[in-house]
Amino acid sequence: MTQLTLAPLSPAVAPALILLGRDDAGKAHASWFDGEDAAPAKNAAKLMGMAALAVEGDELRDLAIRLPKGKLFTSGRAFVPFVKGETFERLLNHLPEPLKARPVMIPQPTRASGQETSANAPADPTKPVPERPAASRPEDxxxxxxxxxxxxxxxxxxxxxxxxxxxxxxxxxxxxxxxxxxxxxxxxxxxxxxxxxxxxxxx
Missing domain, CATH: 2.30.30.140 (SH3 type barrels.)
Structure with missing residues (x-):
C-alpha cells in the first residue's frame, strides 16, 4: 500500500509572523501572517502598538496554527481577532524581556465628527474621549x-x-x-x- 506524504506549506503561505496585544479592555488579541504579509504586518504592529513575533521553532509554529489568520487594511493597520488567554500567555513567554516587562496594548481608534483620529496623534487629556454610541440588542x-x-x-x-x-x-x-x-x-x-x-x- 502506498503511503501518502503531505507536502509542507509553502513559506509564502505558512505562518511567518504573529501580532499580539491586549485592547483597552484587557482582552487578548493575536493572529498570524504569512511570509508575503510579514513586512507590512510589522509596520501594522508599530502603528497599533502591538508586539510582532517571528515564527521560529516548533513551539511557535504549533501556537501559530492555532491562531486565526490576520488581515491587513489599506490604512496600514491590521485585523487581529481575540484569542484564548492561555494561548496568549504562552505567546508572551516568547517575547524579549523588555516587552514582557510592559503591557502590550492595542490603542483603540476614536472618532470625532465621524472621522477616525490619527493613530500617531497624541491624545489631548483636556478633551473627553467620544463614547461609542449604544446599539440595540434585538431579542428576536x-x-x-x-x-x-x-x-x-x-x-x-x-x-x-x-x-x-x-x-x-x-x-x-x-x-x-x-x-x-x-x-x-x-x-x-x-x-x-x-x-x-x-x-x-x-x-
Missing amino acids: WSKIAVGSLVLAREGRDDGFFEARVVEVISEGVYRLSWRDWLDYPPFTRKAEQIALLHPKAPA
Whole structure:
C-alpha cells in the first residue's frame, strides 16, 4: 500500500509572523501572517502598538496554527481577532524581556465628527474621549434593524465578533460593519450566518 506524504506549506503561505496585544479592555488579541504579509504586518504592529513575533521553532509554529489568520487594511493597520488567554500567555513567554516587562496594548481608534483620529496623534487629556454610541440588542430576529448589534464571523473556522447592522438589504439579508475594527469594510451576511447577543451579555 502506498503511503501518502503531505507536502509542507509553502513559506509564502505558512505562518511567518504573529501580532499580539491586549485592547483597552484587557482582552487578548493575536493572529498570524504569512511570509508575503510579514513586512507590512510589522509596520501594522508599530502603528497599533502591538508586539510582532517571528515564527521560529516548533513551539511557535504549533501556537501559530492555532491562531486565526490576520488581515491587513489599506490604512496600514491590521485585523487581529481575540484569542484564548492561555494561548496568549504562552505567546508572551516568547517575547524579549523588555516587552514582557510592559503591557502590550492595542490603542483603540476614536472618532470625532465621524472621522477616525490619527493613530500617531497624541491624545489631548483636556478633551473627553467620544463614547461609542449604544446599539440595540434585538431579542428576536424580527427586531433586527439598522443600528442593531449582532454577532458575525469572517470565515467558517473563525469565532463570532460584534457587528453593527448598517443596512437591511432585503428580508433576512443585512449589511454589517465590525464594531471594533473600524478599518474593515462593510460586508453582507444572511440571517442564518449571524447570531443574536444575550440581552444580559456585557458590552
